[in-house]
Each structure stands twice: as C-alpha cells, then as structure tokens.
Amino acid sequence: MNKSIHLTIDGKPVEAKHGQTIMQAADAAGIYIPRLCSHPDLRPIGSCRVCTVIVDGRPQAACVKPAMDGMVIENDTPELLQHRRNIIDMMFVEGNHFCMFCEKSxxxxxxxxxxxxxxxxxxxxxxxxxxxxxxxxxxxxxxxxxxxxxxxxxxxxxxxxxxxxxxxxxxxxxxxxxxxxxxxxxxxxxxxxxxxxxxxxxxxxxxKRIGFRTAIGRRLYDRQPIGSDIEANATP
Amino acid sequence: MSKPRVATTSLAGCFGCHMSLLDIDERILSLIERVDFDRSPIDDIKHISQRCAIGLIEGGCCNEENVRVLYEFRKNCDLLISVGDCATMGGIPALRNNIPLQECIDEAYRTGVTVYNPDDITPQDPEIPLLLNRVYPCHEVVKIDYFLPGCPPSADTLWAALTALLSGQPLELPYELLKYD
Incomplete structure (x- = not known):
C-alpha cells in the first residue's frame, strides 16, 4: 500500500498518496481545479460540480473521487471550462447577486x-x-x-x-x-x-459591523485570480 | 473619411457610468479626435442623427421609454455595449423585481411612512412613461454585442474597451479591469 500513485492531469505527470482525492493531489502538484462547495477543512460532498474533471473519459467530481494509479485526467479543456461557466452562470441567475453593495464583493x-x-x-x-x-x-x-x-x-x-x-x-x-x-x-x-x-x-x-473594511484594490481577488495560490506551487 | 460616431444613453441608471466615462480625464481629448459623439447626455443631442459605430447603454429597462430608446440604439448602432451592472443585470433598480409593481407604487406614493399625499394621488400623467412589470437587463430586450460590468466600470475599463473596438481589436479585458463592483 505504500507504493505511490501515478496519474496525469492534462498530460502532466502527478504523484499522489493513497487516500488523496484527485483535487488534493492536483493542489499538491500546483494544478488548480476550480471548486465552490469544497473546503479544505470540510468533508467533500461533490455538490456544486464545478470541480468536474474527465477521468478516463468519464466526468467525475475531483473533490470526492479518490486518486487511483494510471488515471488519465482532463482538467483545463474548452469543454470543461464551458461546463463550469454554465454552472456559475446558473448560480448567478438563480439568486439575487448584487455585487455592487455586497460586503463580500x-x-x-x-x-x-x-x-x-x-x-x-x-x-x-x-x-x-x-x-x-x-x-x-x-x-x-x-x-x-x-x-x-x-x-x-x-x-x-x-x-x-x-x-x-x-x-x-x-x-x-x-x-x-x-x-x-x-x-x-x-x-x-x-x-x-x-x-x-x-x-x-x-x-x-x-x-455584522465588519463589512467593507478592506479597501478596493486590496481585497482577496482584486488583482490575482482565485486559485493563484495553488498554481504558485506548480513545479516547472 | 468621417470619424466613427459614438452614441450613449442612460436608461434606468444613475449616470454613474457616464461619470466614469468622463473620468478618463485628459484621454477624452484623444477620444474626441478619434470619434464624433452623436446622441448622448454629454452633448444633449436628443435622437441619433446618423449611423453610429458604437452605442453605449447605461442602465436597464424599467419603463416603456427605456425600451423605445434601446430599440433606437439597436437600430442605428453597429455595436451595442451594455455598460455597468444595471444594463447587464438590472442593478439596483432590479431590487424591485420580486415585489409586485402595485406594491412598489403604493409604498412610494401612498403607504410609505414618510409619504404625505392627502389626496391619495398616484402619478398617471400620459407624459410619464409607463413602468414595466419588472426591470429588464438590456440583453433580455435587444441583442447586445459586448458587456462591461461594474458599478461603475472603471474609466480604464471603458477606455480599454473603446480603444480596442475603435481599432478593430477584439475586446478582451485584462483581469484587473473585469469587476462587478
């Protein structure tokens, strides 16, 4: 069981440990798989489907699917980008997202x-x-x-x-x-x-009472896209 | 060759996006060298006089007049751009969208706590455009070619978009210039 797992994500070889999900292995390798419902401190539930990747030809939620030896995974493809975009679009129209006065913006x-x-x-x-x-x-x-x-x-x-x-x-x-x-x-x-x-x-x-404390321009995603922190771990 | 024409309008908006356009500061001098402004609140021309290359739409559609103006722009502009969150998603006026229209009118003119209206009159002059049942983003009324979200989109965003389109380049905003707030 100590033998490590070898898989590829978009053709790049990635080494994973037993028990890791695809997302955990990707994070460690500096490959960002977009996600919304997943949180590092919480049990993954595969609910939002934003982290869907193609594993050996089949769509799988990367946050719950365990990494296995020999997996061939697609992550950064036009089809998956469109799929993820569709989900984000649906989330925007199914709620009332008024970014202009939201404290979280x-x-x-x-x-x-x-x-x-x-x-x-x-x-x-x-x-x-x-x-x-x-x-x-x-x-x-x-x-x-x-x-x-x-x-x-x-x-x-x-x-x-x-x-x-x-x-x-x-x-x-x-x-x-x-x-x-x-x-x-x-x-x-x-x-x-x-x-x-x-x-x-x-x-x-x-x-309450802490909204708008950070100046525009210094907030988390003002200058760097989400996932940049993970992508900074990438090995050349 | 005559200069390309740019028309702008504010529908159900606050003119903040037009303020942001003026916020390009001295770059406005090079803008008026490259384009002529047609119908716009900036020059107070009331109707589009000839074919325009670019129409900038601020605000969504909250009444019938907004829809007529939007049709005029679509008919006479090669490229129509939704500028700002109101044009793109309804914005602040769209906060009324899950409240029935009669309730909104009653709150504003009859039952609101600060309303003084002893004759119980609600506006119904034929001069006043009829309100729509809800506020519509522009692309739900006519075809929109490009979107510049933001409340308002920054002067740099507007400048980047205008200069790209006027030089025939594709409109691709860098990360820092695409913002929803």
Missing part, C-alpha cells in the same frame, strides 16, 4: 470564479427569486439571496462546531438553507466565533 469565491472565467454577463435569463434575509442574530446576518447551496455552513456547524445550526431543506429550485428547521438565527446557539460563520464562499453568512 472582492472576497467572494463565486464572483472570483466568474472573474477567472472572464464572464461579463450570464447567458441565462435572470430569475429574481424571492428570498429572505434573517438579521435576527446580533452578530451575524443570513442573506438567502446570495446563497449558492454549497452546504459548507451545514458541514462546518456539524463537523467543526459540534452544533447543528444549518440544514438543507426543500428540493430543486426551492432548496434552501434552513436554520434549525425553520427558525431564526437568533433562536440558535450560533456564535460569531463559529467556523460556520467563516466558511461561506459568498455573502450569505455575513458577520
């Missing part, structure tokens, strides 16, 4: 992904769905308009905080993040120091 992973893919406007009609804002908690705001159903908060609350503040409820277009069933955030034991308040990739879970 510049540090938002959904927005950064759209920047990385060079999206200037979604190709689908905007839905403008009716979504709620829960500002009941003294320190945390929950804006469902911006939620992309990555379920990072659900996993962080259970796996890292030992709580059960968030759950996914409903199906399809009506799926949403529930707070302890159908309660308000103030009725739960959620605290501002919880990891579940940190992991939101978009501006859905926002800590």
């Amino acid at each position: 510049g540090n938002c992973e959904l927005q950064a992904m759209a920047y990385r893919f060079g999206i200037t406007a979604p190709q689908y009609p905007f839905q403008f769905p009716e979504k709620a804002v829960d500002a009941s908690h003294p320190d945390i705001m929950l804006d469902h308009n911006r939620c992309i159903m990555c379920a990072r908060c659900v996993r962080a609350s259970q796996e890292l905080d030992g709580k059960n503040v968030f759950q996914a409820i409903g199906r399809g277009f009506h799926r949403k993040i529930g707070v302890d069933g159908e309660k308000a955030l103030a009725d739960t034991d959620m605290a501002v120091g919880d990891r579940s308040a940190d992991v939101c990739p978009v501006g859905c879970i926002i800590k």
Whole structure:
C-alpha cells in the first residue's frame, strides 16, 4: 500500500498518496481545479460540480473521487471550462447577486470564479427569486439571496462546531438553507466565533459591523485570480 | 473619411457610468479626435442623427421609454455595449423585481411612512412613461454585442474597451479591469 500513485492531469505527470482525492493531489502538484462547495477543512460532498474533471473519459467530481494509479485526467479543456461557466452562470441567475453593495464583493469565491472565467454577463435569463434575509442574530446576518447551496455552513456547524445550526431543506429550485428547521438565527446557539460563520464562499453568512473594511484594490481577488495560490506551487 | 460616431444613453441608471466615462480625464481629448459623439447626455443631442459605430447603454429597462430608446440604439448602432451592472443585470433598480409593481407604487406614493399625499394621488400623467412589470437587463430586450460590468466600470475599463473596438481589436479585458463592483 505504500507504493505511490501515478496519474496525469492534462498530460502532466502527478504523484499522489493513497487516500488523496484527485483535487488534493492536483493542489499538491500546483494544478488548480476550480471548486465552490469544497473546503479544505470540510468533508467533500461533490455538490456544486464545478470541480468536474474527465477521468478516463468519464466526468467525475475531483473533490470526492479518490486518486487511483494510471488515471488519465482532463482538467483545463474548452469543454470543461464551458461546463463550469454554465454552472456559475446558473448560480448567478438563480439568486439575487448584487455585487455592487455586497460586503463580500472582492472576497467572494463565486464572483472570483466568474472573474477567472472572464464572464461579463450570464447567458441565462435572470430569475429574481424571492428570498429572505434573517438579521435576527446580533452578530451575524443570513442573506438567502446570495446563497449558492454549497452546504459548507451545514458541514462546518456539524463537523467543526459540534452544533447543528444549518440544514438543507426543500428540493430543486426551492432548496434552501434552513436554520434549525425553520427558525431564526437568533433562536440558535450560533456564535460569531463559529467556523460556520467563516466558511461561506459568498455573502450569505455575513458577520455584522465588519463589512467593507478592506479597501478596493486590496481585497482577496482584486488583482490575482482565485486559485493563484495553488498554481504558485506548480513545479516547472 | 468621417470619424466613427459614438452614441450613449442612460436608461434606468444613475449616470454613474457616464461619470466614469468622463473620468478618463485628459484621454477624452484623444477620444474626441478619434470619434464624433452623436446622441448622448454629454452633448444633449436628443435622437441619433446618423449611423453610429458604437452605442453605449447605461442602465436597464424599467419603463416603456427605456425600451423605445434601446430599440433606437439597436437600430442605428453597429455595436451595442451594455455598460455597468444595471444594463447587464438590472442593478439596483432590479431590487424591485420580486415585489409586485402595485406594491412598489403604493409604498412610494401612498403607504410609505414618510409619504404625505392627502389626496391619495398616484402619478398617471400620459407624459410619464409607463413602468414595466419588472426591470429588464438590456440583453433580455435587444441583442447586445459586448458587456462591461461594474458599478461603475472603471474609466480604464471603458477606455480599454473603446480603444480596442475603435481599432478593430477584439475586446478582451485584462483581469484587473473585469469587476462587478
């Protein structure tokens, strides 16, 4: 079992350890596979499908698929870029993403992904769905308009905080993040120091009174595309 | 040969994108050497007078007049560009899109807490353009050739786009110039 695993991503040889997912192996090799629901501290669930890669001709979610010896993986292809772009576009039109006044703008992973893919406007009609804002908690705001159903908060609350503040409820277009069933955030034991308040990739879970602290131009994705940190590990 | 013409308009927008266009500072001198402005709030020409190379659209469509102006631009411009988040996705005016129109009008003119309207009048003069049921991004009304998102798109973004298109280059924005805020 100690024999290491050899696979290729876009023709580049990559060495992986047993138990690693394709995404973990790629990250270590400095190859960025775009992702939204995946978070390094959380159990992967393969929900957003942005990390879809072609493994030996079949589409697989890189965040959950274990790396195996001899895999031939495609990541950076026009077809996969289009597939990922379509998902990002759908996320934009299925929510109400008003970047111009969002506290998360510049540090938002959904927005950064759209920047990385060079999206200037979604190709689908905007839905403008009716979504709620829960500002009941003294320190945390929950804006469902911006939620992309990555379920990072659900996993962080259970796996890292030992709580059960968030759950996914409903199906399809009506799926949403529930707070302890159908309660308000103030009725739960959620605290501002919880990891579940940190992991939101978009501006859905926002800590109050700290918005807009970083100047435009110095925010996370103002100058460098998302994934640049991983790509900096690449061996020549 | 006559210079290419550029027309601009602000539909359901705040004129912030036009302010950003003026924010190209002294580069505006080299811009007016290369183009003539047709219909635009900058020169106050009311209708497009002849064929234009580029039409810049700020704002989405919130009323019937916006739609008519957008049709005029589409008919008379070779390239139509959605400038800013309102033209691209509806922007701030689109916040009303999941509230029924009558509720919006009632809140603004009848039931809002700061409203003083003893005669209970809501605007209905024929001169006032009729509001649409919701705010539409421009590309949901006519074909749009290019999009420059941003609130507003920076002067550098507008300059990069205009200079590329005027020299027949493809419009490819560098990473720093594509922003949604």
